[in-house]
Amino acid sequence: MDIKILLKDIPDYHKIEVYRQHGGYETIRKALQKSPDEIIDEVKKSGLRGRGGACFPTGLKWSFMPKDKNIPKFLCINGDESEPGSFKDRQIFEFNPHQLIEGILITAYAIGAQTCYIYIRGEYVKWIRLMQKALDDAYAAGFIGEKMKETFGTEFFTNIYIHRGAGAYICGEESALMNSIEGKRGYPRVKPPFPAQYGLWGYPTTINNVETIANVPAIIENGAEWFANIGEPKHPGTLLFGVSGHVNKPGVYELPTGTLLTDIIYKYAGGVPGNKKIKCIIPGGTSMPPIRGDQIEGLKMDAESLKQVGSAIGTGGIIVMDEDTDLVKVLARITKFYWHESCGQCTPCREGTGWMLKILNRILEGKGTSKDLDLLIDVANNIEGHTICALGDAAAWPVKFMIERFRDEFEAKVNRAIKIDIPNKVHSMRRTQIPLKEIQINRD
Amino acid sequence: MKLESTVEVQFSEQELQTIENLKTRYLKPDSVILEVLYLLQEKYGYITREGMKYAADLLGITEEHVLGVVTFYSMFNTQPVGKYHLQVCTNVSCMLKGAYSLLKKIESELNIKKGETTPDGLFTISEVECLGSCGTAPVIQINEDYYEDLNEEKVTQIIKELKNR
Ligand SMILES: Cc1cc2nc3c(=O)[nH]c(=O)nc-3n(C[C@H](O)[C@H](O)[C@H](O)COP(=O)(O)O)c2cc1C
Ligand code: SF4
Ligand code: FES
Numbered sequence: 142m143d144i145k146i147l148l149k150d151i152p153d154y155h156k157i158e159v160y161r162q163h164g165g166y167e168t169i170r171k172a173l174q175k176s177p178d179e180i181i182d183e184v185k186k187s188g189l190r191g192r193g194g195a196c197f198p199t200g201l202k203w204s205f206m207p208k209d210k211n212i213p214k215f216l217c218i219n220g221d222e223s224e225p226g227s228f229k230d231r232q233i234f235e236f237n238p239h240q241l242i243e244g245i246l247i248t249a250y251a252i253g254a255q256t257c258y259i260y261i262r263g264e265y266v267k268w269i270r271l272m273q274k275a276l277d278d279a280y281a282a283g284f285i286g287e288k289m290k291e292t293f294g295t296e297f298f299t300n301i302y303i304h305r306g307a308g309a310y311i312c313g314e315e316s317a318l319m320n321s322i323e324g325k326r327g328y329p330r331v332k333p334p335f336p337a338q339y340g341l342w343g344y345p346t347t348i349n350n351v352e353t354i355a356n357v358p359a360i361i362e363n364g365a366e367w368f369a370n371i372g373e374p375k376h377p378g379t380l381l382f383g384v385s386g387h388v389n390k391p392g393v394y395e396l397p398t399g400t401l402l403t404d405i406i407y408k409y410a411g412g413v414p415g416n417k418k419i420k421c422i423i424p425g426g427t428s429m430p431p432i433r434g435d436q437i438e439g440l441k442m443d444a445e446s447l448k449q450v451g452s453a454i455g456t457g458g459i460i461v462m463d464e465d466t467d468l469v470k471v472l473a474r475i476t477k478f479y480w481h482e483s484c485g486q487c488t489p490c491r492e493g494t495g496w497m498l499k500i501l502n503r504i505l506e507g508k509g510t511s512k513d514l515d516l517l518i519d520v521a522n523n524i525e526g527h528t529i530c531a532l533g534d535a536a537a538w539p540v541k542f543m544i545e546r547f548r549d550e551f552e553a554k555v556n557r558a559i560k561i562d563i564p565n566k567v568h569s570m571r572r573t574q575i576p577l578k579e580i581q582i583n584r585d
Numbered sequence: 586m587k588l589e590s591t592v593e594v595q596f597s598e599q600e601l602q603t604i605e606n607l608k609t610r611y612l613k614p615d616s617v618i619l620e621v622l623y624l625l626q627e628k629y630g631y632i633t634r635e636g637m638k639y640a641a642d643l644l645g646i647t648e649e650h651v652l653g654v655v656t657f658y659s660m661f662n663t664q665p666v667g668k669y670h671l672q673v674c675t676n677v678s679c680m681l682k683g684a685y686s687l688l689k690k691i692e693s694e695l696n697i698k699k700g701e702t703t704p705d706g707l708f709t710i711s712e713v714e715c716l717g718s719c720g721t722a723p724v725i726q727i728n729e730d731y732y733e734d735l736n737e738e739k740v741t742q743i744i745k746e747l748k749n750r
Pocket of ligand 3: 678
């Protein structure tokens with residue numbers, strides 16, 4: 142099935158005139174004829190689940206918003222896109238911004254939001270500009286803001302603004318994102334209360350990923366059933382799979398959920414350079430548990446299938462590592478990232494990421510022991526589930542599962558006999574250089 | 586390049602107007618703090634103590650609040666940086682494609698280490714986290730722009746061009 146919902150093969154689709162020629166901004170017109178509840182029901186029935194990492198059912202999330210018309214309500218579109226291995230939302234900013242805008246309009250109508258913010262990571266200067274251009278064009282055409290009343294002949298209108306971040310992975314976490322918009326440090330909030338009750342400035346707020354919302358116009362246009370029949374029934378639709386690492390044709394591929402991982406790697410991404418074997422795969426951004434290359438045969442890429450193999454679909458960012466990859470180095474680099482990005486509010490996350498990094502660096506220096514591996518898992522277990530936000534789990538999982546699933550490789554690294562390279566010159570008395578506890582002898 | 590502490594921080598009428606306009610988008614004015622800081626950085630090269638005080642007065646918030654925000658986000662510099670800020674991504678996808686040897690190459694080309702600025706004030710090298718460009722790894726961001734699909738030759742060429750600019 143060659144279906145494209147988000148990245149269509151239409152030249153210049155990012156331009157408002159081309160988007161309109163293909164029926165763009167007609168779906169919002171139709172949506173405004175329905176009641177907000179009808180829209181929410183349609184999205185519920187479609188089975189759409191969030192593309193920001195947690196796969197939460199979108200329609201259900203919208204239904205948590207209070208119906209009260211007399212209080213401010215907000216919609217935040219999450220374009221922070223800082224999860225290593227993820228580079229998909231930027232494709233929408235560049236190649237299909239108007240479908241995102243139309244999706245935002247429909248969503249805002251469904252939940253009753255008068256103001257919408259698109260939060261985009263600050264490094265994306267180019268994509269912020271591209272998105273701003275699209276917003277300017279849509280404002281000028283009367284599709285956003287007060288002019289909507291005139292254009293569509295309804296009472297409802299909403300404004301859409303870009304809010305740019307300034308370099309902080311944690312601001313992609315939904316409550317940190319709201320604090321960032323409020324002009325505070327991007328600290329995640331303790332939940333409950335959830336954003337639908339207590340969001341931006343304490344008012345009801347919905348946060349959705351860019352890709353999630355870009356799907357909405359297609360669902361309203363073609364109907365819930367159409368969408369529900371694409372890909373895997375429990376996680377329908379297409380996904381923007383970002384493939385990177387050791388593949389011949391890295392890039393973003395829009396494919397139905399349930400596409401075989403091996404097809405994505407070999408058919409679309411051109412296989413592994415030098416026909417090497419795959420050692421390890423991170424299936425959905427670095428926060429998701431890595432899986433072994435010898436266990437990907439027949440594995441489908443959707444939320445449920447990945448759960449069954451002890452991982453998760455995350456953002457669909459697939460990182461491929463060939464047989465020559467040093468996994469200790471990879472894990473140390475991943476851990477360095479979480480250590481750097483931890484906001485520091487919770488002790489297990491702040492201290493634990495630092496400890497794990499220290500231990501991994503020790504192993505990299507050739508000074509690790511088998512006990513260090515157990516210690517790493519122990520520290521990871523003490524972070525997991527004991528923190529305010531999911532960054533803690535995201536830091537713990539790679540460590541826990543990488544070591545569990547590739548224990549052989551890690552053992553090999555720590556059991557190498559210590560290199561004793563004292564120059565063989567007896568010209569003077571030398572101080573002993575190797576601490577006793579570091580000298581390990583294999584007894585078997 | 587280096588900002589003397591006597592240099593007065595002051596936005597132009599037009600800049601102040603831009604900030605005022607941005608404030609109307611939010612329920613509270615504090616929300617524009619990142620934009621104020623971006624503007625300070627653009628105008629003065631980096632964010633000074635004076636700049637933070639100015640931002641605090643402008644938004645009616647404390648200096649501590651501003652300092653807290655400045656230090657939270659990696660894109661704000663509290664030290665001067667070179668005219669060209671080479672931000673090398675070394676996260677996993679880039680690392681698998683040779684980001685660390687690229688970083689070494691850049692360091693040896695410019696004869697400085699990451700975190701340092703060349704004596705002529707032209708270049709600063711930083712190691713950064715994933716830039717959201719993993720499909721075209723390895724990637725570096727120079728000031729605002731992304732340079733993708735790099736290798737050692739390309740990066741040498743880019744540095745040469747920047748030097749001659
Ligand atoms: C540390 C951390 C970083 C996150 N970064 C992002 C991000 O960059 N983009 C995103 O859409 N969601 C991110 N999320 C998930 C959001 O908290 C939230 O679940 C998501 O935006 C909801 O949108 P969805 O329901 O449409 O998926 C992050 C979560 C955590 C814990
Ligand atoms: S888990 Fe880490 S990132 Fe999340 S709130 Fe706690 S310290 Fe901050
Ligand atoms: S890892 Fe370098 S851009 Fe993502």
